[in-house]
Amino acid sequence: MQIYLPIAEVSVSAALLLGLGTLVGLLSGLFGVGGGFLITPLLFFIGIPPTVAVATGANQVVASSVSGVLAQFKRKAVDVPMGVVLLIGGLIGSGMGIWVFNLLTRLGQIDLAVQLAYVVFLGSIGLLMLQESLRAMRREKRGGKRAKRHQHLWVHKLPLKVKFRASGLYISVIPPMLVGIVVGVLAAIMGVGGGFIMVPAMIYLLGMPTKVVIGTSLFQILFVSAFTTMMHAITNQSVDVMLALLLIVGGVIGAQIGSRLGARLKAEQLRILLALLVILVAGKLGLDLLLRPSELFSLFPGAFK
Amino acid sequence: MIRALIILLALALPARAEEVVAGLSHDNIGITASFNGSEILIYGAIKRFEPEPASDRMGIIVTLEGPPGSVTIRRKSRQMGIWVNTDSVGVAAAPSYYAVASSAPLAEILDPNVDVSQRISIPLAMRSFAGPIEVADARPFTEALLRIRQEEGLYHLDEAAVTILENTLFRADFTLPANLIEGDYKTRIFLLRDGQLVDQYRTAIYVRKVGLERWLYTLSRDHAAIYGALSLALAVFAGWAAAAVFRLIRT
Numbered sequence: 372m373q374i375y376l377p378i379a380e381v382s383v384s385a386a387l388l389l390g391l392g393t394l395v396g397l398l399s400g401l402f403g404v405g406g407g408f409l410i411t412p413l414l415f416f417i418g419i420p421p422t423v424a425v426a427t428g429a430n431q432v433v434a435s436s437v438s439g440v441l442a443q444f445k446r447k448a449v450d451v452p453m454g455v456v457l458l459i460g461g462l463i464g465s466g467m468g469i470w471v472f473n474l475l476t477r478l479g480q481i482d483l484a485v486q487l488a489y490v491v492f493l494g495s496i497g498l499l500m501l502q503e504s505l506r507a508m509r510r511e512k513r514g515g516k517r518a519k520r521h522q523h524l525w526v527h528k529l530p531l532k533v534k535f536r537a538s539g540l541y542i543s544v545i546p547p548m549l550v551g552i553v554v555g556v557l558a559a560i561m562g563v564g565g566g567f568i569m570v571p572a573m574i575y576l577l578g579m580p581t582k583v584v585i586g587t588s589l590f591q592i593l594f595v596s597a598f599t600t601m602m603h604a605i606t607n608q609s610v611d612v613m614l615a616l617l618l619i620v621g622g623v624i625g626a627q628i629g630s631r632l633g634a635r636l637k638a639e640q641l642r643i644l645l646a647l648l649v650i651l652v653a654g655k656l657g658l659d660l661l662l663r664p665s666e667l668f669s670l671f672p673g674a675f676k
Numbered sequence: 677m678i679r680a681l682i683i684l685l686a687l688a689l690p691a692r693a694e695e696v697v698a699g700l701s702h703d704n705i706g707i708t709a710s711f712n713g714s715e716i717l718i719y720g721a722i723k724r725f726e727p728e729p730a731s732d733r734m735g736i737i738v739t740l741e742g743p744p745g746s747v748t749i750r751r752k753s754r755q756m757g758i759w760v761n762t763d764s765v766g767v768a769a770a771p772s773y774y775a776v777a778s779s780a781p782l783a784e785i786l787d788p789n790v791d792v793s794q795r796i797s798i799p800l801a802m803r804s805f806a807g808p809i810e811v812a813d814a815r816p817f818t819e820a821l822l823r824i825r826q827e828e829g830l831y832h833l834d835e836a837a838v839t840i841l842e843n844t845l846f847r848a849d850f851t852l853p854a855n856l857i858e859g860d861y862k863t864r865i866f867l868l869r870d871g872q873l874v875d876q877y878r879t880a881i882y883v884r885k886v887g888l889e890r891w892l893y894t895l896s897r898d899h900a901a902i903y904g905a906l907s908l909a910l911a912v913f914a915g916w917a918a919a920a921v922f923r924l925i926r927t
Contacts, residue, residue, distance in 0.1 A: 373854060375711040377889040378896055382712055382854030418855075430907050437915025445923075483760050597908055604904025608896050612907045613709065613889075619911055623918030631922075660758040668820030669761070671748040 378611035379423040385617055387417065392431065392621025399435040399622070400442070400629020401636075402570065402585065402645045407432050407563030407596075408493065408652060410618070419614065420672070426603030426610045427618070429596045432564045434619040435626040436593040442630040443586030450537035450583045454590035456544050457569070460551020461558070461595045468559025469602070475560075488561050490657040496571050497649035503575070504642040511639070538579045538587075547577055555595065564592040567649055581638040695723040696736075696867045696877040703879070706886035707856065716740075716850040716881065722867060728843060735778060735785025735868040736838045737796060738848040740881070742773030742830075743859030749817040765817040767802060772857050773830050774801045777837035777848045787871030794866065794873065798822060798831050829853045856883055 374385045391413055395406035407428050414424035443449050475481040529543035550572045558565035569588050573579045579587070604610040633641060698720030705714050718738055747770050750761040778785065782797055791797050802818060811817065825831040830853065838848040861881040867874045885893050896903040 372710070373712040374709055375707055375854065375889065377885060377892045380855065380857045430911050433908060434911035434915040437912050438918045439915075441916065441919035442922075480761070483758075597911075600908055600911075601901075601904045604896070604907060605900045608900055608903075610896070610904060610907050612892055612896075612903070612910065615907055616910060616914075619914045623914050626915075627918055627922040662759075663754075664752055664759055666820075666824070667752045668817065668824065669750050669752075670821060670824055671750065672745060 374613065374617070376419075376423075376611050376614045378609065379419050379427075379614055381418055381420075383417060383419075388614065388617035389621040391417075392618035393625040394621075395431070395618070396435045396438075396622035396625025396627075397629040397632075398625075398648070399432075399566075399589075400439050400626035400631075401633045402566070402629075402641060402648075406435065406622075407558075407565075408489070408561070408567055408649075411563065412652075412656075414614075419611075420609075422603075422607055422609040423611050423614070426600065426607060427614045429564075429599040429603060430610055430612075430615040431618040431622055432596040433593060433600060434615075435622040436564070436589045436596065438623045438626040439630055440586060440589040440593055442627065443589060446586070446634070447537070448583050449586035449590050450535055450579070451587075451590065452533065453535045453538055453540075453547060453579070453583075454587045456533075456547045457551040457554075457587070457591040458594050460548040461555040461565070461591055462598060464552035464555020464557075465559045465595060465598065466555075467552070468556040471556065472560050485561055486656055486660055488557065490653050490660065492557065492561075492568060493649045493653035494657065496568060497646045497653055499575075500571055500642055500646035501650065504639050504646060508639050508643070535579075537583050538577075540577070540579065542577070550576060551591070558595060559599070564596050566592050567645070570645070581642075585633070693724060693726045693729065694867060694869075694874050695725075696865050696875045697721055697723055698865050698877050698879070700863070700879065700881060703881050705852070705856075705881060705883045707858065707883065707889055708887055709889055711854065711856075711889075713854040713856075714852045716852060717847060718850065718863065718865065719845075719847045720865060720877070721845050722843070724844075729869065733785060733868075733870050734840070734843060735780055736840060736846050736848075737776065737778040737782070737786065737866045737868065738838055738850075739777075739796060739862075739864045739866075740773070740775045740850055740852075741771045741801065741862040741864075742857065742883075743861075744769040744771050746770075747821060749821050751811075751817065751820075763811045763817075765811060765814050767818070767821065770802045770821060770825075772859070773853075773861065774798060774825075775832040775834075775850055777834050777850065779836075779838040779840050779846070781835045782833075785868050785871065787868075790868070790871065790873050794864075794876070796866065798826075798833055801831075828855075830855070852883075858883055858885055 372385045373382050375382045395410045399406045410428045410431060411424050414428060415421055440449060475484045529545045531543045531545060532541055533544050534541050554565040554569045557568055566588050570584055573584045574581060600610060698718060701717035747767045748764055750764040752759045753762045776798060786796060791800060795801060799822060822831060838846055840846045861883055863879045863881055865877040
């Protein structure tokens with residue numbers, strides 16, 4: 372069944388949108404990533420105008436993270452104070468990111484910046500995670516000693532220490548705040564929730580246990596993407612509620628299945644899967660930059676400058 | 677006296693011996709949620725005031741033109757090993773949709789000068805450039821615009837879509853694509869003889885969003901904050917409902 376989208380002004384298959392939503396929701400529930408890094412390029416691919424794809428993707432992420440975060444709350448896997456600290460950083464970073472985004476748009480190189488950011492960040496994070504998870508798995512197989520839980524790095528010498536009970540951490544609020552800011556900046560530039568950057572940052576930089584990472588990341592993503600949706604709706608009027616609704620219906624179902632599935636898989640296996648997925652997306656975008664495109668020209672609505 | 681009246685009448689009468697009269701199967705298209713393109717039939721007749729001129733090259737061309745919009749065409753080139761958008765050309769106004777239907781190949785029935793003055797064929801539908809052109813040759817850019825839009829089905833030429841009956845009645849069938857945008861679609865019908873324009877008829881088709889589509893579109897433009905809040909509320913509700921439903925299923 373074809374459906375005409377009022378804001379995007381295109382007609383697309385409703386079944387296709389439901390399927391897309393389910394796929395992205397599944398990933399969201401499984402890995403605690405918003406799925407923006409997948410949904411935005413996929414929407415471009417099926418012919419949704421980029422501005423509408425980015426804004427509506429944010430709205431879809433709100434729904435799947437509400438669904439995911441509720442499932443995580445039930446399992447007591449959300450560190451709310453940590454989430455709030457990350458969120459404050461995220462909103463500051465998002466504001467800075469929008470400024471950079473506008474600057475790059477004026478220079479006419481936003482596409483390249485977004486693609487490069489995807490390739491560099493997704494690629495390096497994916498590889499790091501894969502390497503780390505494989506090492507962890509091998510260690511477990513050999514039955515050797517696991518890595519020390521609390522590593523005392525410079526991170527632990529900073530002031531403003533707070534107890535994060537759910538994470539079992541007693542650290543300064545400065546590192547999580549910085550993580551939030553960096554994620555916020557990248558999220559605004561790349562048009563994503565930023566979970567794929569935040570999840571590894573929480574594990575490797577803040578030393579949070581994997582169990583609470585997903586729930587806390589979803590908690591932060593929920594508010595940042597709600598903020599982004601409002602910004603887009605007010606400034607660009609590019610949120611397509613009809614498109615969002617279809618993606619959401621698929622997405623919430625996918626997120627529920629994903630979080631159930633996630634509870635059964637081992638943390639290491641989850642990390643390897645996420646790493647492979649991230650590398651795949653980065654590789655695809657990297658190839659797009661390297662190979663000669665079949666169509667050298669592209670059309671953008673509106674006269675530039 | 678009578679002679680003078682006849683002369684006066686002759687002057688008042690149209691200079692042309694033939695006129696086009698036409699109608700549309702419908703001149704209003706409502707875009708609903710399930711809108712999936714639309715078929716339009718344009719029909720008409722050629723009204724004659726004297727016997728048909730002895731010319732075997734009569735032709736009818738019907739054009740349908742969607743609301744114009746500005747477009748930036750960018751070209752990629754290889755810089756330091758990667759493909760980057762480097763040059764661009766801005767077009768101030770290019771129709772969002774443009775279809776040409778004719779009774780015979782355009783080359784046979786349309787004089788190039790008439791084509792230029794009336795802007796009939798697809799390459800001529802594109803209007804002026806926006807701002808100064810910063811590339812040496814803008815032609816590949818405009819060709820790309822036409823190529824991409826033709827691939828998307830937005831620009832379309834069918835040289836056999838107009839059928840003429842008895843050299844008097846004609847009909848043209850158009851299939852409008854599903855990705856139409858709102859606006860007035862200018863419709864022009866040209867009657868040509870030996871490549872020259874004899875008469876033309878203009879009308880318009882009004883394409884409008886209706887019902888829920890109209891309401892959502894208006895809300896998003898006029899009350900953006902309410903629309904944004906509605907989108908968020910919908911998202912939060914759907915997320916919560918899904919979690920609740922799945923909890924019920926499990927218990």
